[in-house]
Amino acid sequence: MVRGAVSRIRDYQRVRITGEPLLLVSSQAVEAVILALAELLDNAARHSSPSTHVQVAFTTGHNGVTIVIEDAGIGLTPEERARVTARLSGQAPVLLTQMPNPPRFGISVTGVLAARYGFRVSADQESVYGGVRAVVYLPNDRLATPAARQTQPSPPSAAPAPQAAPAVASQAPVPAERPGGLPQRRRRARHAAEPVRPRQPPMQSPTEAGTLGAFARGRRAAQDHRSTPTASPADEGNTTR
Numbered sequence: 352m353v354r355g356a357v358s359r360i361r362d363y364q365r366v367r368i369t370g371e372p373l374l375l376v377s378s379q380a381v382e383a384v385i386l387a388l389a390e391l392l393d394n395a396a397r398h399s400s401p402s403t404h405v406q407v408a409f410t411t412g413h414n415g416v417t418i419v420i421e422d423a424g425i426g427l428t429p430e431e432r433a434r435v436t437a438r439l440s441g442q443a444p445v446l447l448t449q450m451p452n453p454p455r456f457g458i459s460v461t462g463v464l465a466a467r468y469g470f471r472v473s474a475d476q477e478s479v480y481g482g483v484r485a486v487v488y489l490p491n492d493r494l495a496t497p498a499a500r501q502t503q504p505s506p507p508s509a510a511p512a513p514q515a516a517p518a519v520a521s522q523a524p525v526p527a528e529r530p531g532g533l534p535q536r537r538r539r540a541r542h543a544a545e546p547v548r549p550r551q552p553p554m555q556s557p558t559e560a561g562t563l564g565a566f567a568r569g570r571r572a573a574q575d576h577r578s579t580p581t582a583s584p585a586d587e588g589n590t591t592r
Contacts, residue, residue: 352376353407353418356388362396368407374416375495380468384489387464387472390457391420391485399424399482406480415490423480436475441466469493 352375357366376384395405403423410417427435437443441462450456465472471488478484 352381352384353388356385356392359385359389360393360396362393362401362405365396365401365403366392366405366407370409372409372411372416374411376489377493377495380470380493383464383468384470384487384493387461387470388418388420388487390461391472391474391487394457395420395422395424395483395485398422403480415488416494418487418489420485420487421478421480422482423478424482426477426482427474432475436473438462439465439472439474 353368353371357363357368360366392405392407399405399422406419406421408419408421410419435458438445438458439462441464443462445456445459445463461472469490470493472485473488474483474485476484476486
């Protein structure tokens with residue numbers, strides 16, 4: 352919040368922030384608070400020496416948080432301090448006839464924002480450096496702590512994405528590494544023993560079957576002819592007598 356206001360002024364490098372608490376401003380008043388702090392920081396930097404710093408400190412109380420801005424500038428006279436305090440209250444009417452020359456509307460706008468969004472701004476004290484001390488008070492109803500934000504119901508989580516089906520391992524043999532680093536294939540184990548079928552003799556063509564049959568018949572006929580006794584010529588003569 353304060354750092355957002357520091358980023359909007361020209362002399363942002365001269366601002367020193369100490370003891371910033373871990374508190375957040377409610378969304379309704381955050382922009383108004385940033386604009387008011389930016390106006391106070393810019394006034395402190397413009398009305399002080401460029402060699403000095405603008406100090407920002409925090410005080411956390413029971414009812415809210417106080418932001419103190421101190422500079423080492425020229426300060427304010429009692430009449431100027433009373434006029435600035437009235438304009439920062441947001442209750443006094445803004446009259447163009449009472450504006451300084453040239454007119455400056457930053458302090459009046461800061462008072463209007465404070466009265467409209469429920470925080471208080473004052474500059475009725477002198478800083479410890481002899482300049483101006485501006486105080487911004489934020490009550491608890493203008494704050495939102497991180498713990499309070501965590502207690503809000505969280506949005507429903509998205510449905511988990513469907514998990515992909517596990518990939519089926521390939522049944523191909525996986526090459527293993529030998530001690531020398533060369534791959535070695537392994538045979539895949541059979542899941543079930545296949546029945547061994549008897550080998551049948553190859554079928555013969557009709558031509559081969561007839562040739563073999565004729566050869567077998569001729570061989571048997573030759574064997575029968577050898578085993579039959581033959582008659583000699585003498586026997587034939589005897590028989591004719």
